[in-house]
Structure formats: C-alpha cells, structure tokens
Amino acid sequence: MEHLRRPLVRNIKAGDKVLVLSDTAHDPRVWQAVMSILQEIGADTTVTLFERRPADYYDPPAAVCEAMMKSDANILIASTGMLHCAASLRSMEAGIPSICLDGGMQLEWLQSGAIADDMRQIAVRKHYVGERVFGAGAKTCRVTSRYGTDFTYSVDGQIWIPPLPKPDYDPYKIINFQKDENRPAGKLYYYLYPTGEFNVAPHEGTAEGKLVIDLTMHHLGRLSTPIELTVRKGRVVQIDGGADARILRDFLEAYGDENAYMCPAEASVGVNAKAVIRGIQREDKNIMGTMHFGLGTNVDVGGSIFSKIHMDGVILHPTLYVDGVKRIEDGRFLVDIEG
Structure with a gap:
C-alpha cells in the first residue's frame, strides 16, 4: 500500500486530529486501510460514515461539517466528490487542509494506474x-x-503556468495553490490523489x-x-x-x-x-x-x-x-x- 501511504506520512504527524469522511456507497476497505496507516503514524483519528450525497459538491451532514472545522486535516474518501463542497472550502480557507481521494476509488485501483505515476x-x-x-x-x-x-x-x-519543481520539491506535500502553482483559485489548500x-x-x-x-x-x-x-x-x-x-x-x-x-x-x-x-x-x-x-x-x-x-x-x-x-x-x- 505504498502509494496510499505516501501523502499521509508526508503530511500527518503523531497527535494530529484527523477526520476521515466516507459514505456507505464507497469501498470500505479504502477508509479502513487509511485508518490503519493513520494509527501507525499516531494520529488522533475519527471516521465518519454517512449516506451517499445526491450529487458531487454536496456537503456531508451538518455534524460532519462542524467537525471538519475542528480537525487538523480532513481526509475525503466519499463516493461523491467533496473536495470543493462548501464545507471543504470553508475548512481550507481556515487553514485546515483536505487530503482527497474521493470519487469512488476501489482499493485495488490505489495500487496501480494513475496513483503509480x-x-x-x-x-x-x-x-x-x-x-x-x-x-x-x-x-x-x-x-x-x-x-x-x-x-x-x-x-x-x-x-496560469505552474513553476517547474525545484530540487527540494516534494510531490506528496499538501499544496497551497495560489502560492505553489500560481493559480488564482481562492484559498485552496489540499493534496489530491490520484492526480x-x-x-x-x-x-x-x-x-x-x-x-x-x-x-x-x-x-x-x-x-x-x-x-x-x-x-x-x-x-x-x-x-x-x-x-x-x-x-x-x-x-x-x-x-x-x-x-x-x-x-x-x-x-x-x-x-x-x-x-x-x-x-x-x-x-x-x-x-x-x-x-x-x-x-x-x-x-x-x-x-x-x-x-x-x-x-x-x-x-x-x-x-x-x-x-x-x-x-x-x-x-x-x-x-x-x-x-
């Protein structure tokens, strides 16, 4: 599960309060694998499960939206896209990053294909x-x-032309898009994979x-x-x-x-x-x-x-x-x- 581990170990440290968001339509093995990695890191991890949202960009339930504002990082593993839902945008604007692998990826798909490039x-x-x-x-x-x-x-x-990576560039670190990619994209602050x-x-x-x-x-x-x-x-x-x-x-x-x-x-x-x-x-x-x-x-x-x-x-x-x-x-x- 090395591809799945890399963004987590690069961005999460022991003691961080991490909220994992998933829904009942998503492959549960993915959040379970992420949970095991976070436990190895020593993060203080909470998993939320809720019914699938009706469409991409719809918020999770209100209680989850509130919890997103009290974490150190939010990990999105829903079957619908949540990276740009209003709750995620609010938390990123507040400086709380999202780590996103939503959209319905199955566990096997996180071992080959786009994530392996x-x-x-x-x-x-x-x-x-x-x-x-x-x-x-x-x-x-x-x-x-x-x-x-x-x-x-x-x-x-x-x-908007993103800069070439410098020698110290870490491709698994969370990105501040205005700073790191020269993009006028609000206060987006996330890591997306596969990408x-x-x-x-x-x-x-x-x-x-x-x-x-x-x-x-x-x-x-x-x-x-x-x-x-x-x-x-x-x-x-x-x-x-x-x-x-x-x-x-x-x-x-x-x-x-x-x-x-x-x-x-x-x-x-x-x-x-x-x-x-x-x-x-x-x-x-x-x-x-x-x-x-x-x-x-x-x-x-x-x-x-x-x-x-x-x-x-x-x-x-x-x-x-x-x-x-x-x-x-x-x-x-x-x-x-x-x-």
Whole structure:
C-alpha cells in the first residue's frame, strides 16, 4: 500500500486530529486501510460514515461539517466528490487542509494506474503543457473529436503556468495553490490523489458549438453512448444522445441550478502517463492526452461561477487547436511536455 501511504506520512504527524469522511456507497476497505496507516503514524483519528450525497459538491451532514472545522486535516474518501463542497472550502480557507481521494476509488485501483505515476514528472508536464501547449498569451481554443465535437472558447488571460519543481520539491506535500502553482483559485489548500491534470477556466459566456462527451462523466460513470451538448454563449442549451443523455438531463434538472448549465466551467488536459480507464472521474480525466470539460462551479480552477454542482465529462481522443495551431491530435501531444 505504498502509494496510499505516501501523502499521509508526508503530511500527518503523531497527535494530529484527523477526520476521515466516507459514505456507505464507497469501498470500505479504502477508509479502513487509511485508518490503519493513520494509527501507525499516531494520529488522533475519527471516521465518519454517512449516506451517499445526491450529487458531487454536496456537503456531508451538518455534524460532519462542524467537525471538519475542528480537525487538523480532513481526509475525503466519499463516493461523491467533496473536495470543493462548501464545507471543504470553508475548512481550507481556515487553514485546515483536505487530503482527497474521493470519487469512488476501489482499493485495488490505489495500487496501480494513475496513483503509480511519477508525481514529480506530472508537475514537469503541467509546466510544459502550460508553456508549450497553450502559452501565457493564448487567446482561443478549438476542440474537435471523432464523435463530432467542434467547440471553441476563449482562454485570453486565463492560462496560469505552474513553476517547474525545484530540487527540494516534494510531490506528496499538501499544496497551497495560489502560492505553489500560481493559480488564482481562492484559498485552496489540499493534496489530491490520484492526480494529473492541467486546469484551465475559460472565459464564461464565450463557448460555442458542439461538445461530445464520449468516455466518462461525473455521476454517470463510464458512458454507454456519447452525450452531445449544444453550447451557446457559454451555456448548455440542448443535450442529445441515448440513455446517458437522458440521465444527465434528469440529473441537472433534479440537482442543478441555473449555473449548472454553464459550460465549460473548465477545459483541462490529462497529463498522467499511467492513468487507465476505470469508469470514474478520479482516474479517467487524468489519462494522458484526454480533455475534460466541466459544467457548473469553476471558482476552484480560477473562474467566477459558483453552482450547487460541478460535473466533468471526458473526451478520450481530443484534437486541440490553440490560436489555430494544432497542439494535440487524437489524444497525442504534438509538443514535448516531458522537459
């Protein structure tokens, strides 16, 4: 369980008050394994179990939210994404870090795949994707795909290039994103694993065209049929496709709000060389050369939109043009991102 141990032993010390959050739909072996590691460290650990939240970004129960403000670290192991829920944002703003492996990872998936990649090299790739794929002066992106995506949006002034890791860089330490990655992302203070994405928050209201999600989407998991989103002035106005499209329409109506239809809340690139298709967001959106596009909240990646939810959809083999120059073709980088 070495991959699971590394962020815990780097960030938690004996005597720390640690709150572990999980739900009854998640693989219990994960929080049990984390609990055993924390006991070895000597942390003062409490585990909370609650019913699965109805959607990603929904808060845990009120008693858990209160407890999050009284811990030294919160470890998120829920089947829904909780890293950017209101309770987690409040605790991070108060200087209490979140260590996040939520989203439904099974124990076996924490022994291979994305979690096993070289985390220092991921930081290198993120720098060079920012510098060589986009560039600080990038203005317009166009994305196409074999399933019919033809989608444009503005990134003018929105590309934030994280620094190359220094010799003393520890890829398992909790990150202060404003300080460590040059990202205007509020007071985010967390460690996320598995990881491996370069985040971009396009200008709200600028996106136009067809966006076809073909691999995985929050809440839906692995898609059986592509979902076609028609976007006008940065807002989803139509959702077409088969059963998965129907599920998404119903889900947004039941659990979303007006801002849940904002698109793309983010338009990010996967840079993890060992990530494989698992059928869940936590792994799939990190696959090298994929792109994922978000609906809803984007304050966590440098935008200004807040929504009750955030949903990422992954395109497995995108083609990306930046200011008319092709940088990714069918999921393959056309520039060197390894340094």
